[in-house]
Amino acid sequence: MLKLLWLIPALPCAGFLTLAFFGPRLSRRAVALIGPGVVLASAVVSWSVAMSFFLAPPPGGAFVQELWTWMDVAGFHPKMALYLDPLSLVMMLVVTSVGFLIHWYSTEFMAEDEGYSRFFAYMNLFVASMLVLLLGDNLLLLYLGWEGVGLCSYLLIGFWYTDPANGRAARKAFYVTRVGDTAMSLGLFLLFTQLGTLQIQDLMREAHDQWGTGSKLATAAGLLLLGGACGKSAQLPLQVWLPDAMAGPTPTSALIHAATMVTAGVYLIARTHVIFEVSPTAQFAVAAVGAATLLIAGFSAMTQWDIKKSLAFSTISQIGYMFLALGVGAWSAAIFHFMTHAFFKALLFLGAGIVIEACHHEHSMFKMGGLRKELPVTFWTFAIAGCSLAGLPLVTAGFYSKGLIIWNAYASAGGSMVLWLAAVFGALLTSIYTFRMIFLTFFGEPKAHVVKRPGAAMKIPVMILAFFAAVAGFVETPGFLGHAHVFSNFMQKALPEAVERRGLGMSELGSEAVVMLAFLAGLAIAYFFFLKKPALQESVTEPPVGQAVHRFWFSDWGMDWLYDKLFVQPLWWFARINKRDFIDSFYAAVAAVTRALWVVLRSTQTGRLRWYAAVIVAGTILFVALALVAKP
């Protein structure tokens, strides 16, 4: 079955081609069949490949399928090859399954939208490029998928192109991710010139052999790759684009900006973990970026009124957790959190989509309320996902994955007390804004009357995801709860084990207990603030300090304003003043000088005879004088 590996990315690609060329002519039903159908087929193939991978694991724990040589230029010969190992297998399964559910959901969500076939074409292209990214055996092929995914996010964010605001948001997303991509390409150059190959596996071996730990080159390469990852996964310096990316249709946000694309950065760092192991500084940078981002995004998420923006900030925060896990060396924990996060975040977005659709495209949470009774299914699934995000102990998957990361943040080699504290405080923030969202939308007195009930195509995927959000956690349980390490054992082959550091001040149980405490505290605060006495909110945000802080957090810690001032304005200013291309004026100046000379010379021809005679005489005088002077 492994031979069919190439089929997995090929199917969505074929879907894209058919929809792109013949889409407008096909009926809506046909498009609805092709779009999700292709992704379903790809999911089925990937599950069967997974089965054969489990049953008969290929030698060395990885399977390489070589298609053709991309280019062969004097020593640089990247191949178009697909590489399957536990890491890419898990990612692939998540992407295809969650992808299919979202496709199925959007058949109804986008039902009355006129760009129906175009939407599914882009979604299929996205799944295809994401799979190429995951399965790419060569960093260049990974880069191809990387940019393809960026392109699709641009196309899908700007899907409703009639509104220029969407266009601007889409372009902003593409510029910022492209900044990350440039950093990453520089990293690729560095890696190739130093280590002579871009084949990931050989690269890892070469990096391990040639670079001793702490070598400056490895740090540089690591930081450049981190730059690329930050761009794509909207981490600290480059996270401004994700909140604006909510301008796209909700299924897009669910698929791209929650489950799959934003975690591409996590995948990249996990895939090139050897480089980060070799240079501790780069690894620490990853952890630092992760910790800082999760706090900042956590605070900002609390102040958002738009339900999707709040979810976007929560995504940034959760990915911050994954980066933190990667930073401290808990590779499998990060991937585990990725899996659980994909389930409940996609579910949250889909739920939000239903809610928005129900309240006649109303995005503001404050205008919704009391939807508990009208949308029961949505409420329950949304609540499950919310609890999983916040980390409801013992029952939800989120608790396990986040707990593991928080524990590793303290216990593992790169971990420290500061990181642990940041992680715990982040957990508190997470539960606050999650329950704030749930209470605002579903509890309290109903402000908006429900316009549209979700149909079957929306409810079933949501329910499936809810099931996964709850169950997925039991694959990896902490020591005192059954000590199941199914997931990390499986990942063992691809990623190194998180090593405990000695002299731990705290046991895993203690850390889990603190996390539970944080969850409960968050729940209480949210309940107290947003359900019991809504008036209390004004009391916090009214005083000038509160207002300033609120505005500061709301605008993503002023990042937007800063980047706008730093990059966008000067460019526009230069474009405005230099439209006429000042180099051109040099040549225009040359033309002007010649014209001026012409005018001067013309005036010498007065037409009067005597003037000419005088000039002749002057000439003779001059020549005679010259002759005299020259005569020795």
Next chain:
Amino acid sequence: MIGLLVRRNLLFILMSLEVMVNAAGLAFVVAGAGHGQADGQAMFIFILAIAAAEVAVGLALVLLLYHRYRTLDVDVASQLRG
């Protein structure tokens, strides 16, 4: 030569021109005499021929000019300006 430059009347210009040509002829003859060869005078004859031709054409032009502009002021005829 001063006349050539100063006078505005075309006739006077021509006359001063004649004087200049004559002076050249004088120079030639004197030089010829000085060296004792006849070349100077031969040259003088050529100069005479030139002067004659020049005067003939010059005066014809003067007449035409007068016909056209009714005056002999040389600055009037400056259409060839600029």
Next chain:
Amino acid sequence: MILVWLIVVLFSGGVLAWIAARWNEAAARWISLAAVTADFLLSLELWRKYSAGAHFLPNGPWLVDFNAEWISIPLAGVNIHLHLAMDGLSLLMVALTCLLGIMSVLTSWREISQRVGFFHLNLMAILGAIVGVFLAVDLFLFYFAWELMLVPMYFLIAVWGHERRIYAAVKFFIFTQACGLLMLVSILALVFAHHQATGVYTFEYADLLNTPLSRGAAFLMMLGMFLGFAVKLPMFPLHPWLPDAHTEAPTAGSLILAGLLLKTGAYGLLRFVLPLFPEASRDFAPAAMTLAVAGIVYGAVMAFAQTDLKRLVAYTSVSHLGFVLLGIYARNDWALEGALVSMIAHGVSTGSLFMLVGQLQERTHTREMDRLGGLWATIPRLSGIAMFFAMGSMGLPGLGDFVGEFLVLMGTYYAGHFGLTVAASVGVLFSTLYALKFIQRAYHGPNTHQWKIQDLAPREALIFAPMIVVLLWLGVYPQPVIRTFQPAMQAIQQFSNAPGEAPPR
């Protein structure tokens, strides 16, 4: 003999079209189309024959060679040969010329209505001259073809151009002519230096290759030739003629201008400047590369600043050709291959962008982006294709441009110019700016002016099909192209005994 046929077919096609136009114009178009297609088939056949194994002829790295007496003055000992020769590099360049030639004939099918015969004569003359430039190996013949290229191009812009065509045509002519003369001076200087050394006047490329030159003289000659080519390949300070020439030229004109004329500059650098003056080029390389990077960034920013569609695309060519120049002067295998691949990819992608803008202008009679907008609804097919090529020119992986740019950047990095690579990658970043602006202002956004225009007819869409296929093919599997370039590159490397040691095998 086949090389001569390549040129003769084009010129005769032009003349025939001119004559035929007197009776009926469609005939002229068909004749010129036939001529260009015949040439294209010839070049493909050549490629098939030679791509198998690049076996060289005895006298140097040529695949096909044709040498005939042309001007010989026994008295002065001058014998200039009609020496045409083709190697991997010129083979592909000729193929590109014919491909874009077919495209230009097709696009001007409906656009050119008055004086069709004369138009096709000019078109064929340019193509013939360009093929001549790519094949000429005798410096005198090369210069002859080089000048021959300018005149029909001037007519093309001046007669069939748009509003400010005379200004643009004259500016184009002065720019290229002035620096062309500089090149002539350096050619002659080289020939005389050769004469001094060996006592024989020859314009033969092979003989001139190893003329002993003093350092200063070599540098000056190199500079003269470099300027001659740098103007054609719009290097940063010499580029202002390009936007004007492009905006004012008819679609076919700007297609040929962008697709081919710029390549002749790059080809000249590769074929003549690097091998003929190896040491001088090596000293000059850092300066040239800085100028190239300046060109990349400046071109991209300027493209971003434009509101006229064609000017935007013109400035993108400045930026892309900056990459080619960077690649040429980085002087190792990757950079050279990258420069060549991006030359072809640029020819295809920018050529098609010009065709698209031409079609758009035909329908909306405007090139100002402010007055366009929201066209995706009315013309989905044209907008889709425009999106594809805009992505191509942005260097999206999977399309031809990316392969070229990536190799060039890698080569520059390998050549030790870290700062330049970073600046160039920032240039790539800026390319996103203008590509997205191009799409946003023209196709996305609200349809403020209620454009109701008729979409691309299937026949017109068919024109773009080969271009899309070539760009994709270059992006995904550029191997055959690279393999054809390989021997030519080895020869050039070997001639210019580049210091960059052979990359790790």
Next chain:
Amino acid sequence: MEGLFYMAAVVAVGATLMMLTRQNAVHALLYLILSLLAVAVIFYLFGAPFAAALEVIVYAGAIMVLFVFVVMLLNLGPRAGGLEAAWLSPTVWLLPAIMAAILAGEIVYILSGPGLRTAPAGEIAPVQVGLALYGPYLIGVELASMLLLGALVGAHHLGREARSKPETKTHDVYSDVAGSDSGGDLVRAGSDRTSGAA
């Protein structure tokens, strides 16, 4: 001998100066003729009788007569004289005078060089001149004749154009030795003799 030379020289220069400053054209003409005759005397003193004769016959005789004809023909009348005065304001004299002075200075400087102090070495008979003319200078003579022919045709043509106006034609009596230049029909009908405006 020396005294005679200096006297003639003074007369020539004086006459020329007087010619320059005259308003009336005829007066100027007469002064010019006087200066030419003085030059002829100088020729004679320098032992070039043939040249002197020629000067008198050709120059003073034919060319000056031509001038007189033209002046009479143009019939400027007294009023034109007044016009001349306006044009001769002192400032006009300034620039040409300076230039003339510089040029004169240069020439004197050149002539003041060595070896030009030559007294008249004796007479050069016309026969020597004739031999020289038809010896080495034969080509010169031919060319001179062609030149004169050219002048003849030119003057005739220009004259004819004037004739295209309704006038009668007269024949010019004098024709100088080297060639006859018709000078065209110069007499105009008296009727439209208006005085030319400046």
